[in-house]
Amino acid sequence: MFNLILFGPPGSGKGTQSEKLIAKYGLKHLSTGDLLRSEIAAKTPLGLEAKNIMDKGQLVPDEVVIGMISSALDANPTAKGFLFDGFPRTGAQAQALDNLLELKEASINVMLALDVSEKELVKRLLKRGETSGRSDDTNEHVIRARITEYHNKTAIVAEYYRQFNKVVLIKGEGSVDDIFAALSKEIDERNKE
Numbered sequence: 001m002f003n004l005i006l007f008g009p010p011g012s013g014k015g016t017q018s019e020k021l022i023a024k025y026g027l028k029h030l031s032t033g034d035l036l037r038s039e040i041a042a043k044t045p046l047g048l049e050a051k052n053i054m055d056k057g058q059l060v061p062d063e064v065v066i067g068m069i070s071s072a073l074d075a076n077p078t079a080k081g082f083l084f085d086g087f088p089r090t091g092a093q094a095q096a097l098d099n100l101l102e103l104k105e106a107s108i109n110v111m112l113a114l115d116v117s118e119k120e121l122v123k124r125l126l127k128r129g130e131t132s133g134r135s136d137d138t139n140e141h142v143i144r145a146r147i148t149e150y151h152n153k154t155a156i157v158a159e160y161y162r163q164f165n166k167v168v169l170i171k172g173e174g175s176v177d178d179i180f181a182a183l184s185k186e187i188d189e190r191n192k193e
Helices: 014-025 030-042 046-053 062-074 091-103 118-132 140-160 174-193
Strands: 002-009 028-031 083-084 110-117 165-171
Touching: 002 014, 002 140, 002 174, 014 083, 014 110, 014 174, 028 030, 028 062, 030 046, 030 091, 046 062, 046 174, 062 091, 091 140, 110 140, 110 174, 140 165, 165 174
Parallel strands: 002 083, 002 110, 028 083, 110 165
Antiparallel strands: none
């Protein structure tokens, strides 16, 4: 089983690359946002707990999110691996994820981080804002705040995985195909180990 974390700031092309990686490697996409919505819609015990917490305007605790990830892993026993998107976001979440995977005799193989200059990110997001209908993509001040928030949080997670030599920065500027080739090269090198 091959498990990877794909990181990238808003506008880095993470969504586009995720789709291509999932298609090429047969990975199961695990987005915590999607998991939360799915569990709530299915009215599972974890979903009801999460909804109750969210209705109070609070963040869903790590234990609940880890429980949902555990359920998703168990529900996909034949998966070739998982692509984690939007999780972990803190050092504690990274450690909790590693502990969960260890119980399932698996691990994170690599954390691939798309590296894009702030100038390019702002340009991409403003362009996306013209057509996406997302208000957070139309205000340069909000965009820069989102990028700063991403870097502040991601740095901690990257430090955690760096101690295990699992972090690889990928140049996220250039053609979609060139970036995909660079991501694939890193996965292929680790997948044959």
